[in-house]
Amino acid sequence: xxxxxxxxxxxxxxxxxxxxxxxxxxxxxxxxxxxxxxxxxxxxxxxxxxxxxxxxxxxxxxxxxxxxxxxxxxxxxxxxxxxxxxxxxxxxxxxxxxxxxxxxxxxxxxxxxxxxxxxxxxxxxxxxxxxxxxxxxxxxxxxxxxxxxxxxxxxxxxxxxxxxxxxxxxxxxxxxxxxxxxxxxxxxxxxxxxxxxxxxxxxxxxxxxxxxxxxxxxxxxxxxxxxxxxxxxxxxxxxxxxxxxxxxxxxxx
Amino acid sequence: xxxxxxxxxxxxxxxxxxxxxxxxxxxxxxxxxxxxxxxxxxxxxxxxxxxxxxxxxxxxxxxxxxxxxxxxxxxxxxxxxxxxxxxxxxxxxxxxxxxxxxxxxxxxxxxxxxxxxxxxxxxxxxxxxxxxxxxxxxxxxxxxxxxxxxxxxxxxxxxxxxxxxxxxxxxxxxxxxxxxxxxxxxxxxxxxxxxxxxxxxxxxxxxxxxxxxxxxxxxxxxxxxxxxxxxxxxxxxxxxxxxxxxxxxxxxx
Numbered sequence: 001x002x003x004x005x006x007x008x009x010x011x012x013x014x015x016x017x018x019x020x021x022x023x024x025x026x027x028x029x030x031x032x033x034x035x036x037x038x039x040x041x042x043x044x045x046x047x048x049x050x051x052x053x054x055x056x057x058x059x060x061x062x063x064x065x066x067x068x069x070x071x072x073x074x075x076x077x078x079x080x081x082x083x084x085x086x087x088x089x090x091x092x093x094x095x096x097x098x099x100x101x102x103x104x105x106x107x108x109x110x111x112x113x114x115x116x117x118x119x120x121x122x123x124x125x126x127x128x129x130x131x132x133x134x135x136x137x138x139x140x141x142x143x144x145x146x147x148x149x150x151x152x153x154x155x156x157x158x159x160x161x162x163x164x165x166x167x168x169x170x171x172x173x174x175x176x177x178x179x180x181x182x183x184x185x186x187x188x189x190x191x192x193x194x195x196x197x198x199x200x201x202x203x204x205x206x207x208x209x210x211x212x213x214x215x216x217x218x219x220x221x222x223x224x225x226x227x228x229x230x231x232x233x234x235x236x237x238x239x240x241x242x243x244x245x246x247x248x249x250x251x252x253x
Numbered sequence: 254x255x256x257x258x259x260x261x262x263x264x265x266x267x268x269x270x271x272x273x274x275x276x277x278x279x280x281x282x283x284x285x286x287x288x289x290x291x292x293x294x295x296x297x298x299x300x301x302x303x304x305x306x307x308x309x310x311x312x313x314x315x316x317x318x319x320x321x322x323x324x325x326x327x328x329x330x331x332x333x334x335x336x337x338x339x340x341x342x343x344x345x346x347x348x349x350x351x352x353x354x355x356x357x358x359x360x361x362x363x364x365x366x367x368x369x370x371x372x373x374x375x376x377x378x379x380x381x382x383x384x385x386x387x388x389x390x391x392x393x394x395x396x397x398x399x400x401x402x403x404x405x406x407x408x409x410x411x412x413x414x415x416x417x418x419x420x421x422x423x424x425x426x427x428x429x430x431x432x433x434x435x436x437x438x439x440x441x442x443x444x445x446x447x448x449x450x451x452x453x454x455x456x457x458x459x460x461x462x463x464x465x466x467x468x469x470x471x472x473x474x475x476x477x478x479x480x481x482x483x484x485x486x487x488x489x490x491x492x493x494x495x496x497x498x499x500x501x502x503x504x505x506x
Contacts, residue, residue, distance in 0.1 A: 050332050053334075071310075089488070124390065127403060134389070141380060235338050242334050247323050247326075
């Protein structure tokens with residue numbers, strides 16, 4: 001869900017060399033470990049929230065622990081597949097889409113080079129550049145078809161070259177993380193047969209987990225960690241209140 | 254979940270004028286209606302999948318329709334809030350992040366202009382451009398701080414200026430769409446008290462809805478609609494099989 005976000009080091013940047021700065025700032029330098037971490041945070045946050053809320057809601061409807069576990073674990077299984085497989089297929093579609101756009105740009109560069117060259121000009125003109133200022137760039141690109149293609153993919157279409165292995169890795173990471181996240185609020189119901197008691201423990205551990213993950217998420221996305229922690233916990237709390245209220249409402253009809 | 258995707262007209266492009274082509278291709282020309290549609294597709298697809306799977310799973314565990322409705326509607330309430338509020342807060346954080354990065358770039362342009370100017374060069378050098386080819390661009394940008402700032406935000410950091418109203422609109426759209434999507438598989442359980450019978454109707458209407466929405470999603474994202482329809486329905490089917498199996502498993506312990 002969270003789109004591309006850049007890295008910060010403790011919320012500020014030092015004054016490094018140009019190369020260092022580019023290394024920190026440049027979005028293209030994806031650290032694979034960082035993307036795995038992001039997927040874990042995404043999956044666990046979602047897994048913590050809805051299974052927790054569902055379990056709390058059913059406790060409110062006086063369901064026994066066994067039923068809460070049935071519903072909760074079924075939801076975790078469904079949610080993990082929906083997120084994991086859904087994410088994988090979406091990433092594959094994106095990769096296919098990228099390849100189709102790449103082919104089209106390649107063709108256009110060969111068949112209608114003047115139009116494509118004019119497009120470079122249009123892109124740079126948006127930054128107040130005059131033709132005499134950008135025409136050296138246009139000419140250089142015209143003589144370097146590979147670079148020209150890369151330039152159009154990035155600056156005209158805004159498309160990044162996807163990594164085929166990442167789609168599968170990302171899907172598996174998110175799905176597994178969702179399962180781990182979902183187990184946190186549900187495990188109390190395994191060990192505590194009286195649902196209302198289990199719910200109290202579930203609330204306790206889940207809120208703690210939400211605060212922790214929200215904090216970590218904030219650090220990695222460059223947002224204020226405390227604020228992120230509170231927001232993450234608040235979403236979980238509100239979702240469970242809504243589930244609780246809905247369950248009570250349906251039970252009363 | 255689905256990142257930025259570009260528009261196609263019936264899967265191919267005609268050979269239009271340069272301006273038209275830029276209009277169709279350029280990611281910056283977001284049509285607001287298109288973004289609303291995308292949010293609807295996102296919310297409904299998710300809403301169709303997990304509530305459906307949960308209901309099917311609980312039917313498999315021989316739960317009565319009333320309980321399936323309780324769990325299903327509680328999940329829809331929790332899921333809508335998790336997606337809606339979660340999405341809204343994520344968008345707000347992104348907007349805050351953008352403003353912080355904007356301020357930082359602004360400062361850097363003022364305090365360390367030579368480093369920033371060198372960065373423009375580094376970005377363009379990646380496309381095989383020589384200093385004598387890109388220095389007119391660098392000089393022009395140095396004399397136009399606003400354009401320089403825009404250029405760095407887009408080409409160095411890859412950040413788009415977020416629209417503040419969109420965050421709220423997007424969240425509400427996704428949440429409402431999730432509710433609508435979730436109601437489709439659950440309504441049969443309102444009218445058909447015998448869960449196993451209701452489940453058959455639920456499977457029928459939900460599969461039809463998944464195929465339809467998958468098809469529409471394919472058209473809007475520029476992927477093959479039939480393929481998209483089958484994939485969307487497949488995810489729903491697999492998620493419900495997993496939920497069903499999990500529910501049976503938990504019930505048997």
